[in-house]
Amino acid sequence: MFNDAGQGLVLLLFGAIAPRLFRNTGESMKKLFTLIMYCGGASTITGILFGTYFGYPVFPPLWFNYHALVAGESSSNSSFKSIYDILVITIYFGIAVIGVGLILNWINLLRKKEWFKLLFEKGGIIGAEMYFAGVYASFYFAEHSYKELPGNSFLIAAFGMPVLILMLKVPIEMVLNHKKENNSGHSDSPSPGIINYIMDWIIELLEIFSGYLANTLSFMRVAGLGIAHVSLMMAFRSIAGLTGNEFSLAGLSILLFGNILVIVLEGLSAGVQALRLNYYEFFSKYFRGNGRAYAPISLRNYLQEEG
Template identity: 55%
Template sequence: FPPLWFDYHAVVNGGEAVGAIRSVYDILGITIRFGMTVLGVGFVINWINLVRKRDWFTLILDKAGLLGGWIYATGAWVAFYYVGKNYKALPPANLLLLVLGIPTLALAFKGPIEFALHARHSGKTFKPGMIMDFMMEWIVEVLEIYSGYLSNTLSFMRVAGLGIAHVSLMTAFLQIARMITPEGPLSPMAVLILVLGNVLVIALEGLSAGIQSLRLNYYEFFSKYFNGTGKAYRPVSFNGRTMR
């Protein structure tokens, strides 16, 4: 059957590809864009939850809030700009300072503002040593945002890896079927090899794809908005008492 979107086998095996997808790098680019879309949906869900809770502080200054989302979107734009310039140029320094540097510096105010809000209720007093604590928290959070969101996005490249592994394994079984039987790929032995190869590949890919999908959903996606708090789910049930 002809491919509906692009010829995965031609791309991986070095054949004549048809369509806009002509190399493995194009396949990896698709998975990265897909991952950015999934993470973006996670950001939006988190913002909706915070608006419903009226938690404006977290909505603005949290790493998964508006400021964190802005940094992530700007970082993605810088990455695409760099790739579009053939890995030779970055956006102007003044523009980077405005759209990326200032929001990153704004995260430094998260600790002092949070302390001031909580100090009203807890009665804690400010001490000069807390300045260093605020600075360390800011540095750790900035490193976590940049490294964490980068790894979250690149994690979706494993989807392309599964597709490439599928093509490679099926090509290997096809070559084995052709080499082991001189009658051709339609001989009984060749058909048996192809059937067993398909069963093995489907089993291995089903296991690996299931594991990777769980990781991408629960770690990359859910971590953007799920916090494990709220009302416990109690379904409708009967207590088991009987009437006589």
């Protein structure tokens, strides 16, 4: 989203120096400066991959030329020909992130021996099977010029069977709850009516299909903000060029102002969107509001535990 090596280096240096300049700040601000430093490092790496330095393609990109694609220029030597290819990359990335989140959720459920949730909940095996089957069907549909879907046998096995299995969720849950109530010696859970049962089943199906679709498409904002970032820098370069020479004093002043504005506004928007994607599309897949306190893995914590 913020793919500029020069601007990323500015953020990295600011995040590294700021704690020394503002020594009286609290612990939360120090953590914020550290986060800015890491974000600047990530921006520097992606900027080198795309060959972007303060809005200019100074060095050849290690991956592909982001500026050229946004400007409508494609290289015959590159497999990326248009902005749509950038959007596809973000979708692949989103599928991978969602997949990792689901695996972590399964690990948590296995450790807690919550077999019912492992099978039937949205982030369980059935929901994940329908999601990845939908991913396959979508790419199959796109590769066949949006004219052909996978065969009926695949559609029945991938979608029809899981839908029917989900119909058994409520009856199985009622049986399990009944056994627990018999063991505890009391019963206070009313049986749902047939209408409520069908409505719950339909709502759950809609939640699985629409939820996973929205989760995946949300990652397209990564490409959108990246395209907006490049477009803003191209606009400031054009404005600087109107002075007669973009490297004159007036042109450099415009470029300096443009870089500062982009670092502040785009950095803020990219940071907010990154937090949103991490929480809603990844963290919420496996997070539970109980259990052990979250402790990030780090070499420092490991050495402290060993010591």
